[in-house]
Amino acid sequence: MLDKIFKKHYSKRYAYLLDAIFLLISIEIILFLNNSNIIIRSQLDKIIFILICLLNITLFRGYVMLLRFTTFIDIGKIASGLITSIIIYALYINASTRSHYNYLLLLFYFSLSFLALYRLVIKILFARASKEQKLLNTVLFGAGVNGLMTKKALDDSNSINVSAFIDDDKSKIGRSIEGKKVLGLDTKLENFIKENKINQVIITTDKLRQKRKNELFNFFKDKGVKIFNLPSIDKYATSQGILGNLKPILIEDLLKRDEIKIDIEKNISQYKNKVILVTGAAGSIGSEIVRQLIFYSPKTLILLDQAELELFNLKNELLRNKIPTKLVFLLQSITDLALVKECFKKYKIDVVFHAAAYKHVYMTESMPSSAIINNILGTRNIVDCSIEYRIPNLVFVSTDKAVNPSNVMGASKRIAEIYVSNKSDNSKTKIITTRFGNVLGSSGSVVPIFKKQILEGGPLTLTHPEITRFFMTITEACQLVLEAGATGEGGEIYVFDMGKPVKIYDLAVSMIRLSGYIENQDIDIEYNGLRPGEKLYEELLTDKENLKKSHNDLIYIAQKEKFDRDKINKINNLIEFSLIGKEPKVLVKIMKEIVPEYKSMNSEFESLD
Secondary structure (H helix, E strand, O other): OHHHHHOOOOOHHHHHHHHHHHHHHHHHHHHHHOOOOOOOOOHHHHHHHHHHHHHHHHHOOOOOOOHHHOOHHHHHHHHHHHHHHHHHHHHHOOOOOHHHHHHHHHHHHHHHHHHHHHHHHHHHHHHHHHOOOOOEEEEEEOOOHHHHHHHHHHHOOOOEEEEEEEOOOOOOOOOEEOOEEEEOOOHHHHHHHHHHOOOEEEEOOOOOOHHHHHHHHHHHHOOOOEEEEOOOHHHHOOOOHHHHOOEEOOHHHHHOOOOOOOOHHHHHHHHOOOEEEEEOOOOHHHHHHHHHHHOOOOOEEEEEEOOHHHHHHHHHHHHHOOOOOEEEEEEOOOOOHHHHHHHHHHOOOOEEEEOOOOOOHHHHHHOHHHHHHHHHHHHHHHHHHHHHOOOOEEEEEEEHHHOOOOOHHHHHHHHHHHHHHHHHOOOOOEEEEEEEOEEEOOOOOHHHHHHHHHHOOOOEEEOOOOOEEOEEEHHHHHHHHHHHHHHOOOOOEEEEOOOOOEEHHHHHHHHHHHOOOOEOOOEOEEEOOOOOOOOOOOOOOOOOOOEEEOOOOOEEEEOOOOOOHHHHHHHHHHHHHHHOOOOHHHHHHHHHHHOOOOOOOOOHHHHHO
16 A cells, blocks of 8 residues: 555645645644634634745745655755744734744744654655565665765665664764664674674775775675675766665675785886787786786787687777777797797887796696696797897796696796796896786686586585685786886796685685575585695795895795706706607606606606605
8 A cells, every 4th residue: 555655756736735734733733722812813814824834835945855755954945934934924913922922933833843744754654665575684884974875875775774884983883873773893793683684784985904804704704694895975976876886795805905006107117118028918817917018008019829719809808998009919829939039020029928828737737748838848938039139028927836836737837937047147138937826717717617606506616625725816916917027127036925825615605605695505515636736735935935025015036046057958858858749757757857846746647756
C-alpha cells in the first residue's frame, strides 16, 4: 500500500490541500484554548488566515520541493511564510493586547509543527516504501565530511541502509552523526556487525594509508563483510554518482604500497627526447615500462617483441592514444643476433630496457635449452650490441628467482646476471640490473589464475599450504625500474623492497573473500603438490651480496660480486651446447657449475646436485 502511495510524484495541489487541512486543525486547537475567540472571530477569519498562509508559503517557495524530499531548508521556507502570515493576520485583526500576541504565537507554533511534522512523516514513509525488502546494511569508514555526504547520498538509495560510522579519531568514537553511532575498530564493532547483520563497509576517504587499509580488510574478511572504495567527493560528484563509483577492493589494493616517491626531474632528464629500446615490449613488464616512459616524452620508442598478437594489441592501444612520441614496432627475437645488430645500427639508441625473458618455471624446467637460448643468449646479444654501439645506458630486468635458484628459469636469469655484471666492468655503457619478485597480473602470475578459477566456481589450486612469495604491482615495479635506470652509475644490482612475503594460501583466501565468497564453503582450496623446480620461498639476495641504501627508500643496491673469465667461457659454452641440441641434463650440469648455489627442487635434475 505504502509503495503505491509514496512512489508517485505528487503535484503541488496535494501540498496545498494538506497544508490547508493542518492549518485548520491548528485553528481549531487555538479555538479550543481561546474560549473568548479574540483572534479567530468567524468562519471568514479561518478562511482568510489559511489563504494568507498558503499565499506567503508560496511566495517563499515552500511548494517547490516534493513532500517526500523535504529538508530543513524547506522547513525554514515554510517558517518564513508563516511568520509573515502571522504579522499580516495580526494587522488584519488589529492585535493590540498581550493575549492577542500570545495566541498568535501559539497559532504560529501549532501551524509550523503540523506542517513540518506531516512532511517528515511522508519523507520517512516514502523512504521505507522505496527501500527493497532486502537492504544492504552498510557501515561507512570515515566520520568526516566525506562520510556525512556519502550517508546523505545513500539515504536516497533503494537498497542501502547506513547503520553506523567507523573512524580512527578517538574524539568522534562514541558520538553520533544524524542518529548513527560512530564506532572504533574494536570488539564493540564486532558485536555491532553481528547484531545488525552488516553486509558491507564503504571506505569514504582516499587518504587512508595502505597499512590501515590492510588492517581494515583483515578485520572484516573473516566476518563475511565486503569492502568497497569510494573516491573523494569532488571525484564522484561530477560523474556517475556514489553508487556508480563504488569499486570493490582488489587484491592489488591490499598488496600495493603507499605512493612511491619518484625523482621526476631526474627521470625527465634521462628519458625526455631520447631514443629508447624496450625488449619484451609486448609483455606485462615491458608494456608497462612503455606506458610509463610515454609520460617522460621520449623522442622515439622502439618496441621489440617476438609475440605477434601481443605486439599488435599494444600497437593498437598506443596509436589509439595518439601520443607525440615516434613509435617503432619490431617483430623479432632477441636471439637473432643479425636482426638485433640491424636494430642497433639503424637507430641511435640512448637507453635500452631489456625485459624480454621466458619466466614460467614449469615450462622452462621441461625445456632447459629454450630458457638458455632466450634468457642467456638473448641477454648476451643485447648487452654485446649495447657495448659495441656505445649505448649510454642499459637496464636489465631480472628476478628474485635468480637468487639461490631451484629451477632452470631462475638459474638462467642468474647466469644472465653474471654475464651482465662481468660486461659492465670497464664498459662505457652504464649497465645496471634490477631484481624484484612476483609481479601481480603478469603473465604466469598466480593472481589471474586464481581470478579465473574463482569465476569458474573453484576450486583454487595451490601447490603447498606454506608456500610464500614476494609480490609487487606491475605499476610499482616499472616505476622503480625507470627510477633505477635514471639514477644508476653502472654495474649495480638494484634490489626492490618487496615488503613482507605473502603466503599464497592467505592470498587465495583474500581473493575469495573479496569476491564475496567463503573459502572451503563456497569455493574450495585444493593442494596438488610442489611443481618441478618450485621452492617454498624466494630470496632477494645471494649469500655473497650485502645491501646498501640508495636515494629511494624502496630501492637497495646489492654489493657487486666479482666473476672470473672462466665463468664467461662456461656461459659461452653453455649457449653453444644449447644451440646444437645437447641433452637437458648436460646443459643443467653446466648451469650448476656456473651457479654452485643452484640446487634443484622437485625436479629430475636433483640427481645432479
